[in-house]
Amino acid sequence: MKRIEKDIKTGEYKPIYLVYGPEDFLRQKIKQSFRDALAGSDELNYTYREGPGTDEDEIRILAGTVPFFAEKRLILLENTGWAKKGAEGLVNDLDALPDSTVLVFIEREADEKSPLFKAARERGICVSCEPPSETDLLRSLKKSFEQEGYEIEPDALEMFLARCGGNMNTIACEKEKLLAYTLDTKKIRREDVETVTHQSLSDRIFDMVDAMAAGRPQEAFRLYADLKALKEPNGRIMGMITTQVGRLFVLRELDEKGLSMKDMQTATGYNYYAVKNSLPRCRALSSREWEKKWRRCLAYDTAHRTGRMDETLAVEMALIEVSLR
Structure with a gap:
């Protein structure tokens, strides 16, 4: 370059x-x-x-x-x-x-x-043209904010990158919104990032599964209600829940084998943010327990796809079973 x-x-x-x-x-x-x-x-x-x-x-x-x-x-x-x-x-x-x-x-x-x-x-x-590393992204983005005359808090910067998922096009668009929103103060806090940046469906599913993994079914159902209000199809939600629970199972299995975060990225193909954000939660259970929950999600996903179970019931049963300890 x-x-x-x-x-x-x-x-x-x-x-x-x-x-x-x-x-x-x-x-x-x-x-x-x-x-x-x-x-x-x-x-x-x-x-x-x-x-x-x-x-x-x-x-x-x-x-x-x-x-x-x-x-x-x-x-x-x-x-x-x-x-x-x-x-x-x-x-x-x-x-x-x-x-x-x-x-x-x-x-x-x-x-x-x-x-x-x-x-x-x-x-x-x-x-x-390869995707930049997390370290390079943090450094270059922090520098770009400073060149614009803005100061961004470290946790705000990390949340910003996590929400953008390392996608450079998304970063460019969301950055412009953030700069405009904080034009008066020229200081960017975590709250500003939460308010301004777009939360994708995958981010919302991650938050919902995070609540399920933490044993907080009430919060999981509240987040599910938000998705329904946005008219997201139940079938799509069920499929993404299954994918995310499967990710927690795979990461926990690799974690138990002692792999580093970098090795986990290589083995799974997941990006840095997916691994970093999922690791703390996957450690709440053993890989065997996560496998059981993943297989139950697969069963509910298959049941609704084959017409043997209502889509809404499939999602709600998955929410309950993953939340149970």
């Missing part, structure tokens, strides 16, 4: 850039940076194509064309699949292309053995 920022700042571009990886926000940010720096409102010297149906022959012709009254021609290609296979002809043309041509590939996936990947690595820049 820093190498790309440097090229954009100096105006000294490589012939080819490959930006790939699972973090959509970063991919789109880099894509827009190239668009703003090299094209702007210039449509004559800018080409954008998307999808596996992109015509390679057309791109080869465009790439070999000098720009019209401009220094650079930007060709931006997204999710073509060429970073995994194909585009051999375009790769072979690279040495013969005008210095004014800048090829930028934005891809979700890439194969290091593909001709395009090798060419980008040898003659240009490859950037892998």
Whole structure:
């Protein structure tokens, strides 16, 4: 990312850039940076194509064309699949292309053995867009608030990231709301985060299962009533309860084996916040006890899906059984 920022700042571009990886926000940010720096409102010297149906022959012709009254021609290609296979002809043309041509590939996936990947690595820049670690997220987000002239309390920052789930697009949107809400004080507290940020359905289910796991059925039923008021389907609620109880079972089993939080993330594929927030609660019971509760939830989920039990009754029975000690 820093190498790309440097090229954009100096105006000294490589012939080819490959930006790939699972973090959509970063991919789109880099894509827009190239668009703003090299094209702007210039449509004559800018080409954008998307999808596996992109015509390679057309791109080869465009790439070999000098720009019209401009220094650079930007060709931006997204999710073509060429970073995994194909585009051999375009790769072979690279040495013969005008210095004014800048090829930028934005891809979700890439194969290091593909001709395009090798060419980008040898003659240009490859950037892998991976989700940032929890530590990096906390640090960078705290810095971004400070650059805006805001002070955010540590527990407020942690809650903010937990609610956003590490999703960079969500973080960007929720941050703007939070900045506007605290404009007068420029100080962000936990209460502000609770008031302003959106609580997703999965967050609400987590709170409900958390109350169930703590043996607080009254609170669990109150939260369930809130979900019904929001017109969330009972079938969906039942399925998500089952998933969350299953998560507590798996984490408790790994916890009993002595795995670290990082190893639990690797073994389960759960994100940092899911593991961190679930661990304290899963330790309330043994893995065997959690397995029993998970299997009961599975039974209720199956019963309502097959029409053998009313959806509302299935959810309420699960709430009661998971809450029992």
